[in-house]
Amino acid sequence: MTSNTYQTDVIDMSVISNRFDGIVREMENTLLRAGRSAVLNMARDFSCSIITGDNRLLASAEGLPVHVIGGDELGRALNRYHPGAKEGDAYLHNDPYEGNTHAADHTLMVPVFVDGEHMFTTLAKAHQADIGNSKPTTYMPFAEDVYEEGALIFTATKVQEDYRDIDDIIRMCKKRIRVPNQWHGDYLAMVGAARIGERALKELCDQYGRDVIKTFIDDWFDYSEELMRDAIGQLAPGRVTGTGRHDPVGDLAPSGVELTVTIEADPTAGKVIVDLRDNIDCLPGGINESETCAINNAMTGILNCLDGAIPRNAGSFRCIEVKIRDNCIVGRPTFPHSTSVATTNIGERLVATTQRLIAEGWPEQGMAEGACGIGAGFAVISGKDTRTGAQSDYVNQVFLGSQGGAASPGYDGWITFGNSVTNGLMLRDSVEVDEQKYPILVDELKIRQDSGGAGQWRGAPGAVLRYGPIAGEMTAYYVTDGKDNPPRGVAEGHNGAASQQYIVSSAAPDREAVTIGSESLRVGEYLVHELSGGGGYGSxxxxxxxxxxxxxxxxxxxxxxxxxxxxxxxxxxxxxxxxxxxxxxxxxxxxxxxxxx
Known part of the structure; x- marks a missing residue:
């Protein structure tokens, strides 16, 4: 990059881009420290980002790919329903048919005005412990439609005006959500994060001037696109089609779900096209991808195989096109199909299949398959906490398990990778804090030996987790994948170990746990999950x-x-x-x- 190519000076380009990332990190730190539920303040299942006033992703720092790729669509929903948005407003959005991922991801959006112009929107997206579903879980694979799913849906709904809450909306949420104080604490944390971003953006524009920042934005996008085109230009031209397979999903998909992905690289144009149109129609269950998830999970599989130093923003994203169709399980769902599990299982398979196909079509590129699905190690647990004598309801998703990451040329898999859709950016829960917050005991957590796929570059191993209630009955809801179709290795690399789940008790013989669904456990019973490892790369x-x-x-x-x-x-x-x-x-x-x- 030279100053002759862009209007923004090279030093200013570097400084201002890092200032935007710094603002997002300040937002993230606020949400991490102020969030009330363990899914936020331990697992870090949230993301913050900044989009421009005309809805282009500008900065996301350490945002989860599944959360931040698609933020432009959230901004478009805000503009569509509130063309007269003004300073002091804030909007709650979780509608998967209007650009959101799935109903469990609540997004707080704040339009940021500079000299009367809507220049940015700050986004704080946080997975909720409970969203008013018909059952105490945010993942309902067998929900026939959105009505059976039952989540409260907010389509860019105004929740603040003149910097004050609209109490009707807050009251509605508290009445429908099983853990109202926990939800309200998380809501306040999202508001705080978005407002801190608003304040910092105003200060940045005051320092440099609105026109300088607007010029930087255009230059930054063009520069990011240039870097991405150069990276794609180093690939050989080619086209590859392949499949991946999700495990059976009860009667909904008794033989599993096959995914077909076609990838075409055009190095001359500096573009990669991913075609997902040759897949089955939506199913009458919650495993369908939302439009945003179908796009961002396919893009994640591509981005995993390209230089990680390239900025991930609207400029670099110009070089990747994802083709989808209406009423497709990895496309644009038709209402009222449920997308309750859109951010995990089919999405995980889409990421893993895409990056594996890069490895198969372009030698010494790409990755093996990694973690897939959210089994018992990532269950939504619920019940009544009777430890103090009184009974209080609890609902939360635990992130105690650890699935193995995929191997890639020159690198072993990431041992704490967790989920393919989050790229290892989420954190694992603290065992001690979970045991303080909820009436559970984590009896065992260790590395699962030999579970990583063997290879010249080894897939990461999974974990062995054993936990259960110490007071009252606990129900665990989860959606497992990788039991019948464990993560695959590439280039002679071996597959990772399969996922296994069972229930142990001193009072009864061990029994196999359900693969997808729920298990209710009494004191003395433990749910055991042997999590899958990542696939290996090379012999x-x-x-x-x-x-x-x-x-x-x-x-x-x-x-x-x-x-x-x-x-x-x-x-x-x-x-x-x-x-x-x-x-x-x-x-x-x-x-x-x-x-x-």
């Missing part, structure tokens, strides 16, 4: 033996797997710290395994 026989030794010493890989899968022979013992690679024996074993293969 495990090409993995550096020293790395295998490190994996064995760390407990990620067993001695048996080191020998049988990686072809590595050791001398000495792990327990005594004398474990060393026997290079000659390793070379001989690997040669024999290659002949067998």
């Amino acid at each position: 495990p026989l090409r993995r550096e033996p020293g790395l295998v030794r490190t994996d064995v010493l760390s407990g990620l890989v067993s001695l048996t797997a080191a020998r049988d899968l990686y072809g590595v022979v050791f001398t000495g013992e792990r327990a005594t710290g004398t474990l060393q690679v026997d290079q000659a024996a390793t070379d001989e074993l690997r040669a024999g395994l290659l002949i067998e293969a």
